[in-house]
Amino acid sequence: MKENNLSADRQDLMEKIVSLCKRRGFIYPGSEIYGGLANTYDYGPLGAELKNNIKQLWWKYFVQSREDMIGMDGGVLLNPKVWEASGHLKKFKDALVECKKCHHRFRSDKLAGSKKCPDCGGEFTEPKLFSGMFKTVIGPVEEEGLATYLRPETAQNMFINFKNILDSTSRKIPFGIGQTGKSFRNEITMGNFFFRTIEFEIMELEYFIAPDSDWNKIFEQWLDYIYGFADLIGLNRKNFYNNELGEKERAHYSKRTIDIEYKFPWGSDELWAIAYRTDYDLSAHQKMSGKNLEYFDEETKKKFIPHVIEPTFGTDRTMLAVLVESYSEEKGRVVLKLKPKVAPYKAAVFPLLANKPQLAVLAKKIYDDLRKDFMVAWDDRGNIGKRYYSQDEIGTPFCITVDFDSLEKQDVTVRDRDTTKQERIKIGELKSFLEEKLK
Numbered sequence: 001m002k003e004n005n006l007s008a009d010r011q012d013l014m015e016k017i018v019s020l021c022k023r024r025g026f027i028y029p030g031s032e033i034y035g036g037l038a039n040t041y042d043y044g045p046l047g048a049e050l051k052n053n054i055k056q057l058w059w060k061y062f063v064q065s066r067e068d069m070i071g072m073d074g075g076v077l078l079n080p081k082v083w084e085a086s087g088h089l090k091k092f093k094d095a096l097v098e099c100k101k102c103h104h105r106f107r108s109d110k111l112a113g114s115k116k117c118p119d120c121g122g123e124f125t126e127p128k129l130f131s132g133m134f135k136t137v138i139g140p141v142e143e144e145g146l147a148t149y150l151r152p153e154t155a156q157n158m159f160i161n162f163k164n165i166l167d168s169t170s171r172k173i174p175f176g177i178g179q180t181g182k183s184f185r186n187e188i189t190m191g192n193f194f195f196r197t198i199e200f201e202i203m204e205l206e207y208f209i210a211p212d213s214d215w216n217k218i219f220e221q222w223l224d225y226i227y228g229f230a231d232l233i234g235l236n237r238k239n240f241y242n243n244e245l246g247e248k249e250r251a252h253y254s255k256r257t258i259d260i261e262y263k264f265p266w267g268s269d270e271l272w273a274i275a276y277r278t279d280y281d282l283s284a285h286q287k288m289s290g291k292n293l294e295y296f297d298e299e300t301k302k303k304f305i306p307h308v309i310e311p312t313f314g315t316d317r318t319m320l321a322v323l324v325e326s327y328s329e330e331k332g333r334v335v336l337k338l339k340p341k342v343a344p345y346k347a348a349v350f351p352l353l354a355n356k357p358q359l360a361v362l363a364k365k366i367y368d369d370l371r372k373d374f375m376v377a378w379d380d381r382g383n384i385g386k387r388y389y390s391q392d393e394i395g396t397p398f399c400i401t402v403d404f405d406s407l408e409k410q411d412v413t414v415r416d417r418d419t420t421k422q423e424r425i426k427i428g429e430l431k432s433f434l435e436e437k438l439k
Contacts, residue, residue, distance in 0.1 A: 097125055097126070134149060202312060211305070322342060
């Protein structure tokens, strides 16, 4: 069941992850040299690789490996009528309270009944509704430009392009559209590192079905399929909780929603979700645009507005969950036990001694050959033990060391991150070795 109490050990874990991410280049505070910008972050070299690996695995698993899925990439700026039709302009609002003393604002539903400001102890005003939409103006003159919004979700791109995709691909229902991309929500956030930010990335699917389909059965099938992705990226199913939302908790378009929560250090919180959106969106856009968005079933000769099952994944939150899941400390070393497919670097290559040219030349040749096919790190700093620990800390699964025996026998020492065990592998077999480990 859902818990939200942060023990000293869990608080300590969160602080260690924050420190590691900054120190090793996973994620940095946004605009840091100017004092930062609240709830914004930038991904460093390792963070960019980790995030991209998660996205690529998601795309492969949910889009490319399924015959009934297809992908697209929609824009951030849409005609403002899209948000009028979708209901966001009227209904995408949060109840906020303001501290009478320090004037900080908070979402009332995130205060767990507290009547005192967590920042200064002051009293709150009564809740008021505020829009979560980021407003902007298209045109060189603000007063004369078109007022529109940065998208708060990626779903509407797929709904407004439903007919285009039908016409250009000849898809038959049931089928789905997948998309990844940035969204923006002008909301009050409650810390927890980059779990909730005003700019974030979503990986999302819209799966179109006939109105007379057994939608609950399809819903459950997708829910089960989602957990296969958790296995793929190394998230333990025991750390998940399916929170079935009641009618008052669900979004205005949803007939059924499950928040798939993960056990973060601060407690169970939403990581992914799956919703049954009925025909709400396509019907609304057909009405607002005046365009026919019906689907014609050639077998039954009937026309209908398709219904939709929507699995949604927070990309940034997924990366944070992967970091939490993989972080461990063993015998004085920090180890990120990332799955090899997810890890930023698949291997690191070292010369045993950096001041021995013959070792460095061979090691560099191995490094250059491997990086044609894999993300591989080069490290010749300090002693070999420190290099191992440095790579353990960023999750590199294998370390390849060139020593004096390598010059004669044409083999190298390969060290496993998790077991620290070492084995000799022929140089010519390194590529196939890594390929096998990355399956």
